[in-house]
Amino acid sequence: xxxxxxxxxxxxxxxxxxxxxxxxxxxxxxxxxxxxxxxxxxxxxxxxxxxxxxxxxxxxxxxxxxxxxxxxxxxxxxxxxxxxxxxxxxxxxxxxxxxxxxxxxxxxxxxxxxxxxxxxxxxxxxxxxxxxxxxxxxxxxxxxxxxxxxxxxxxxxxxxxxxxxxxxxxxxxxxxxxxxxxxxxxxxxxxxxxxxxxxxxxxxxxxxxxxxxxxxxxxxxxxxxxxxxxxxxxxxxxxxxxxxxxxxxxxxxxxxxxxxxxxxxxxxxxxxxxxxxxxxxxxxxxxxxxxxxxxxxxxxxxxxxxxxxxxxxxxxxxxxxxxxxxxxxxxxxxxxxxxxxxxxxxxxxxxxxxxxxxxxxxxxxxxxxxxxxxxxxxxxxxxxxxxxxx
Amino acid sequence: xxxxxxxxxxxxxxxxxxxxxxxxxxxxxxxxxxxxxxxxxxxxxxxxxxxxxxxxxxxxxxxxxxxxxxxxxxxxxxxxxxxxxxxxxxxxxxxxxxxxxxxxxxxxxxxxxxxxxxxxxxxxxxxxxxxxxxxxxxxx
Ligand SMILES: [Zn+2]
Numbered sequence: 236x237x238x239x240x241x242x243x244x245x246x247x248x249x250x251x252x253x254x255x256x257x258x259x260x261x262x263x264x265x266x267x268x269x270x271x272x273x274x275x276x277x278x279x280x281x282x283x284x285x286x287x288x289x290x291x292x293x294x295x296x297x298x299x300x301x302x303x304x305x306x307x308x309x310x311x312x313x314x315x316x317x318x319x320x321x322x323x324x325x326x327x328x329x330x331x332x333x334x335x336x337x338x339x340x341x342x343x344x345x346x347x348x349x350x351x352x353x354x355x356x357x358x359x360x361x362x363x364x365x366x367x368x369x370x371x372x373x374x375x376x377x378x379x380x381x382x383x384x385x386x387x388x389x390x391x392x393x394x395x396x397x398x399x400x401x402x403x404x405x406x407x408x409x410x411x412x413x414x415x416x417x418x419x420x421x422x423x424x425x426x427x428x429x430x431x432x433x434x435x436x437x438x439x440x441x442x443x444x445x446x447x448x449x450x451x452x453x454x455x456x457x458x459x460x461x462x463x464x465x466x467x468x469x470x471x472x473x474x475x476x477x478x479x480x481x482x483x484x485x486x487x488x489x490x491x492x493x494x495x496x497x498x499x500x501x502x503x504x505x506x507x508x509x510x511x512x513x514x515x516x517x518x519x520x521x522x523x524x525x526x527x528x529x530x531x532x533x534x535x536x537x538x539x540x541x542x543x544x545x546x547x548x549x550x551x552x553x554x555x556x557x558x559x560x561x562x563x564x565x566x567x568x569x570x571x572x573x574x575x576x577x578x579x580x581x582x583x584x585x586x587x588x589x590x591x592x593x594x595x596x597x598x599x600x601x602x603x604x605x606x607x608x609x610x611x612x613x614x615x616x617x618x619x620x621x622x623x624x625x
Numbered sequence: 626x627x628x629x630x631x632x633x634x635x636x637x638x639x640x641x642x643x644x645x646x647x648x649x650x651x652x653x654x655x656x657x658x659x660x661x662x663x664x665x666x667x668x669x670x671x672x673x674x675x676x677x678x679x680x681x682x683x684x685x686x687x688x689x690x691x692x693x694x695x696x697x698x699x700x701x702x703x704x705x706x707x708x709x710x711x712x713x714x715x716x717x718x719x720x721x722x723x724x725x726x727x728x729x730x731x732x733x734x735x736x737x738x739x740x741x742x743x744x745x746x747x748x749x750x751x752x753x754x755x756x757x758x759x760x761x762x763x764x765x
Contacts, residue, residue, distance in 0.1 A: 450702030
């Protein structure tokens with residue numbers, strides 16, 4: 236049994252409001268979310284002695300954070316690269332630091348603004364994102380210029396291999412928007428139907444407007460990781476980290492841009508994480524009460540449903556139908572509305588929602604939820620957590 | 626040719642053999658000098674035998690469409706495909722005789738509606754500037 240299993244917990248969570256292109260400063264957003272997480276845990280900022288963030292950009296280095304908070308005792312920092320795939324990995328790194336005694340209370344955070352990502356990335360020439368354009372020399376001359384192009388390419392192949400349909404993707408969008416409608420924080424709060432999805436315009440075929448994330452929003456999320464023992468004495472019931480895993484997959488490439496060149500594009504790196512994750516937790520997919528699966532596109536979530544074993548490979552489309560992934564269904568997924576409905580903070584919102592489900596405070600609460608699986612982005616570097624109720 | 630508005634590849638010493646090949650209407654793919662496996666896009670080291678030695682070998686340019694997309698409008702929040710008229714098609718072609726190497730390109734002499742996964746295609750070359758010739762694919 237892994238030494239990490241149940242050793243640490245998420246003791247506090249914090250988030251800012253999610254707004255569309257508000258022009259807010261990413262460092263201010265990060266500080267607000269961290270302050271809120273510290274308060275939620277019943278700690279003071281000076282208790283924080285470790286900082287972990289995910290990166291691809293310059294949204295706020297740990298040095299700026301520590302300087303603004305006046306931290307004088309930071310003994311551990313780490314920055315996990317890999318965009319949305321790194322979200323759960325920040326918690327894994329924090330748990331390793333805490334379990335090993337490198338630090339006592341580690342904050343994990345992500346501040347997201349459009350300037351730091353996508354269009355804004357062109358201003359940040361030193362980032363990994365910009366450096367990834369080496370691969371782009373073999374993509375962009377042909378009009379393969381956006382993140383969606385890579386997902387659409389994989390999705391088309393999935394449709395060919397397994398008969399997956401656009402309407403099945405629509406079922407994923409409908410579930411997300413149903414949950415978002417229940418969540419006052421969500422940006423997209425109007426429910427949609429499969430017909431709405433089928434009538435929405437193509438962005439990059441086969442993906443439609445309603446298959447896509449909320450891209451131009453801003454906001455930040457943070458959480459506090461400490462030992463489960465210490466967490467028991469804090470303000471909130473701890474969300475136990477039963478398992479944590481990270482993977483570059485069997486054919487590591489440069490972020491998602493190389494993914495379509497890998498031997499199998501319809502299986503994601505999550506398939507490499509799943510056995511380790513379940514083994515560490517001592518659970519299987521049938522034991523998961525509610526799942527928070529990265530959904531920059533509906534197709535991303537479909538891949539994760541398959542690769543974490545909630546259904547057979549190729550059956551993600553039919554699994555998502557008939558309300559199975561909606562609240563009240565067999566496996567409610569993304570009860571906050573996900574990146575399709577609530578907000579896009581690179582997978583951190585999914586971790587927060589997992590904690591809320593275990594606390595019983597979700598706006599789409601699954602009654603009696605005791606376990607949740609949280610999965611970060613694929614394809615590319617990825618990570619996942621299984622959290623358990625204390 | 627100076628009014629070509631689409632993105633051009635930055636040609637480096639590492640990728641020069643590919644683009645020089647296109648100029649002479651040869652599709653060259655990087656190949657490990659030690660274990661002879663093809664790889665694309667170019668990498669510094671062979672992932673199979675870790676050799677740093679590589680050659681660029683000409684391939685037939687015949688292959689099949691592995692997957693394709695049809696960008697139909699710019700994706701919100703992301704960079705538009707500069708110089709392209711939406712909708713257009715991007716194809717991922719699996720090249721014959723390369724052990725499964727795939728290359729991204731556009732399809733020509735074929736309407737978007739007629740593209741299918743598995744359809745046989747062959748390379749053709751399109752001179753876009755004095756310095757750059759791009760490999761494109763047409764139905765074989
Ligand atoms: Zn080799």
